[in-house]
Amino acid sequence: MTARCIAIGNQDFRYIRENNLFYVDKTGLISDWWHASDEVTLITRPRRFG
Numbered sequence: 001m002t003a004r005c006i007a008i009g010n011q012d013f014r015y016i017r018e019n020n021l022f023y024v025d026k027t028g029l030i031s032d033w034w035h036a037s038d039e040v041t042l043i044t045r046p047r048r049f050g
Contacts, residue, residue, distance in 0.1 A: 006022050016023050033041065 010016060010021070013023070015021075
């Protein structure tokens with residue numbers, strides 16, 4: 001079994017695929033949020049964000 005890692009900050013999709021790294025596609029989540037027509041949306045960020 002090959003170890004899988006989370007590629008933090010890596011934006012090269014080819015590298016992610018070739019090295020068997022994790023990729024999370026949030027397209028569906030964004031689409032659901034966009035079409036929800038909520039009056040207010042709270043999007044938080046980590047406490048120590050960049």
